[in-house]
Structures are given as C-alpha cells and as structure tokens.
Amino acid sequence: MKRREFIIQTGTIISASVLFPGTILAGSKSAQTLVGSRRPNPDNYPQPIMKAISMGMNAPNPHNSQAWKFKILSDFEALLYLDESRLLHATDPPGRQIHIGCGCFLETLRLGASTLGYTAKYELLPEGEYPLEEAGLKPVAFVKVAASATEPLPLSDSIFSRQTNRSLYEGELMTNSEFDSITALTTAKYSELSFHSAPERLKEMVDILYEGMVVEANTHVTYDESRIWFRSSQKKIETKRDGINLRTDGTKGLLLSIMEFIVNEENEESWHKPTAINAFLKSYGKKIYTAKGIVLFKTQSNTMSDWILTGIDYVRFQLAADQLGYVIHPVSQVLQEYPEMDDLRARFNGLVGVSEPSKIQMGVRIGRGEKLYYSYRREPENLLI
Numbered sequence: 001m002k003r004r005e006f007i008i009q010t011g012t013i014i015s016a017s018v019l020f021p022g023t024i025l026a027g028s029k030s031a032q033t034l035v036g037s038r039r040p041n042p043d044n045y046p047q048p049i050m051k052a053i054s055m056g057m058n059a060p061n062p063h064n065s066q067a068w069k070f071k072i073l074s075d076f077e078a079l080l081y082l083d084e085s086r087l088l089h090a091t092d093p094p095g096r097q098i099h100i101g102c103g104c105f106l107e108t109l110r111l112g113a114s115t116l117g118y119t120a121k122y123e124l125l126p127e128g129e130y131p132l133e134e135a136g137l138k139p140v141a142f143v144k145v146a147a148s149a150t151e152p153l154p155l156s157d158s159i160f161s162r163q164t165n166r167s168l169y170e171g172e173l174m175t176n177s178e179f180d181s182i183t184a185l186t187t188a189k190y191s192e193l194s195f196h197s198a199p200e201r202l203k204e205m206v207d208i209l210y211e212g213m214v215v216e217a218n219t220h221v222t223y224d225e226s227r228i229w230f231r232s233s234q235k236k237i238e239t240k241r242d243g244i245n246l247r248t249d250g251t252k253g254l255l256l257s258i259m260e261f262i263v264n265e266e267n268e269e270s271w272h273k274p275t276a277i278n279a280f281l282k283s284y285g286k287k288i289y290t291a292k293g294i295v296l297f298k299t300q301s302n303t304m305s306d307w308i309l310t311g312i313d314y315v316r317f318q319l320a321a322d323q324l325g326y327v328i329h330p331v332s333q334v335l336q337e338y339p340e341m342d343d344l345r346a347r348f349n350g351l352v353g354v355s356e357p358s359k360i361q362m363g364v365r366i367g368r369g370e371k372l373y374y375s376y377r378r379e380p381e382n383l384l385i
C-alpha cells in the first residue's frame with residue numbers, strides 16, 4: 001500500500017502508515033509506529049508482559065468478542081483465561097471456536113513480542129483441560145516473556161495488516177501452486193490443511209457453506225448472537241471497541257449510510273424480520289460466491305488442545321496469506337455444534353470425508369481483495385483479573 005493519506009468513512013483523516021503500519025514499516029522495531037488509534041499501544045505499558053499482551057490483542061477471534069482476561073503474575077509472566085462473560089453460547093456451544101481464538105492470541109503475542117525485543121513462550125492448559133463451566137476459572141495458558149536480542153520473527157510484520165475480509169474477492173480462481181506458496185511460509189504444525197478450487201468442487205462447497213448461513217440466520221438464538229455483537233455506528237464501534245459491523249463487511253459510501261440508518265441491533269424484532277434476514281443473506285451470498293478457493297483445517301481428534309493449536313496454525317496461515325497479498329474469511333457456520341445445524345454439519349462432513357473424532361476446525365474462503373475498514377480492540381488494562 002502506498003504511504004498516503006486517506007479519509008476513512010467517518011471523515012477522519014488518518015495516515016495510512018498509522019492505520020496499516022505493518023505493511024509500510026515492515027521490520028521496524030519502533031512500537032510507536034506499529035500501532036494506530038484502534039489497537040492497544042505497547043508503549044503505554046512499562047511491563048514487558050503488558051507490551052506482549054498488547055500485541056496479542058491484534059489476533060483474529062470469533063465475533064471480535066475478545067473473550068480474554070489476564071492474571072499478571074510478574075512483569076514477565078501472566079496467565080491467559082477466557083472471559084466467561086464473552087462466550088458465544090449459541091453458535092459455539094462447546095467453546096471450541098473461542099479456544100481457537102485463544103490460540104490465535106497466543107501466537108500473535110509470541111510473534112508480536114519479537115518485534116519489541118522479547119522472546120515469548122506459552123504453555124497451554126497448565127491445569128489441564130476443563131469443562132466449559134470452568135471457563136474463566138482455569139487458565140488457557142501460562143505466558144512468559146524475556147528480553148533478548150531477537151530479530152522480529154517471520155510473519156510478525158503482517159500483524160497489523162492482516163484482517164478478515166468478508167467482501168467481494170477479485171480475479172482468477174487460485175491455483176494449487178499459489179496455495180503452496182502460502183504454506184511454504186508457514187507449514188501447519190498441528191492441523192492438516194486442504195485446498196479446494198476446482199470449479200465444481202468449489203461450487204459444491206460454497207453451496208453448503210452458504211446454506212450454513214441460511215440455517216444460522218433462521219435460527220433465532222444463533223442469529224441473535226450476531227445482533228448482540230453488532231455495532232451499527234462509528235460511535236458504537238469506537239466506544240465498545242469490539243464486535244462486528246457493516247464496515248468490516250466492505251459496505252461503504254451511500255449504502256453504508258442507508259444501512260446504518262436502517263439497522264438497529266437494539267430492536268430484536270426488527271433484526272429477525274424475514275425481509276431483514278433475506279436482505280442479509282442476499283448480500284452474504286453475493287460475497288461468499290466470489291471465493292477463489294476454500295481452505296480447511298482438520299485435526300485427528302477434537303480436544304481443547306486441538307482447538308487452541310488450530311488457532312496457532314490459523315493465524316500463522318492468515319499472516320502468511322497477507323504477506324503474499326491474499327485475503328481470507330472464515331465461514332464457520334456449518335462446523336458449529338448446535339442442534340439446528342446437525343444435519344447440515346453431517347452433510348458437510350460427508351462431502352469432505354471427515355468422521356468423528358476427526359473435525360474440520362476451520363473453513364475459510366480465500367482470494368484477493370482490497371483492504372477494508374480496520375477493526376478495533378479494547379485496551380488490555382481493562383482486561384485484568
């Protein structure tokens with residue numbers, strides 16, 4: 001991206017080097033230049049562990065609920081817990097995806113710490129796996145950082161440019177060799193990745209992924225979760241610094257103004273009106289069918305460790321894709337474990353040849369697309385136990 005000033009949809013003029021610093025200042029060690037106003041600034045914290053946590057906060061995570069909290073043990077050590085008040089009970093009953101988000105957090109922290117001159121290590125589930133009722137009480141990981149003369153680790157310069165892209169994708173279908181060029185930058189350590197872009201196969205998969213969204217949108221409790229995490233104006237986005245919104249979907253210009261005027265997440269009844277659901281599905285379908293390939297992340301078993309480890313693989317894959325100019329978008333609906341999705345999930349598993357205890361942990365569409373509105377994160381000092 002060129003270093004130039006541009007106007008984001010609010011009318012604020014902001015330097016591109018601030019908004020997407022990683023793309024422009026790749027390799028720079030200056031934390032000051034690595035953060036924009038939407039993300040925590042590691043320079044605000046004297047303690048190395050808080051600097052590292054600030055970097056971890058940039059991780060992708062389900063619904064941008066940032067379901068993380070921290071117990072600081074010393075200037076160099078902390079425990080990561082799930083924030084049990086931010087779980088996604090309807091779309092994620094086992095807590096699987098929220099733990100994938102923890103894996104994303106830990107690996108982003110490790111890579112991010114290296115850009116600040118620290119080596120970070122994490123130990124997963126120091127008190128073992130736990131039932132979801134104990135989320136927030138039992139730690140997800142122990143994290144330790146140490147000052148060292150380390151160089152920024154590979155992939156770390158994409159931490160600030162990586163973003164989930166839910167918009168239209170452009171150009172040709174991706175080839176196997178393009179996919180291989182991404183995995184050459186990061187070999188998945190814990191999950192098996194498969195790539196699908198043969199036209200008939202791709203259509204078959206996108207059809208069922210789209211159907212997954214139809215089920216989610218027509219199931220009150222799951223679609224209501226989107227409402228709860230939806231932020232329908234710049235003011236709400238800025239104040240809450242979490243959740244999902246139309247801007248990160250690629251909606252802009254006049255349509256954005258109209259949509260933000262119409263959509264009211266505080267009105268449950270209007271959110272679930274068939275006309276509103278159909279309008280959403282139409283727009284979603286238009287975007288998802290521009291997929292230039294599908295990538296699946298599969299594990300042989302389906303334990304809490306598998307979930308966290310898949311998150312590590314997932315964020316590394318996204319960072320690698322970003323380095324080569326590709327964008328990705330998780331399309332998680334058919335993988336989710338609630339009764340209304342059971343039949344479709346079984347059909348999807350049949351289509352991709354997966355049976356229990358193996359599990360497709362993540363399914364993402366991949367392609368090329370423009371940079372979109374940049375998502376926010378909360379400040380880590382508000383997330384301490």
Ligand SMILES: Cc1cc2nc3c(=O)[nH]c(=O)nc-3n(C[C@H](O)[C@H](O)[C@H](O)COP(=O)(O)O)c2cc1C
Pocket residue numbers: 058059060061062063064097098100101104162163164165166243244329330331332333375
């Ligand atoms: C486990 C997991 C599942 C996700 N599933 C979806 C999904 O089904 N649809 C979607 O649009 N985004 C999904 N996301 C992306 C998050 O919504 C996104 O990471 C978050 O909003 C923050 O935005 P960013 O990635 O651009 O920083 C998922 C992310 C993770 C880690």
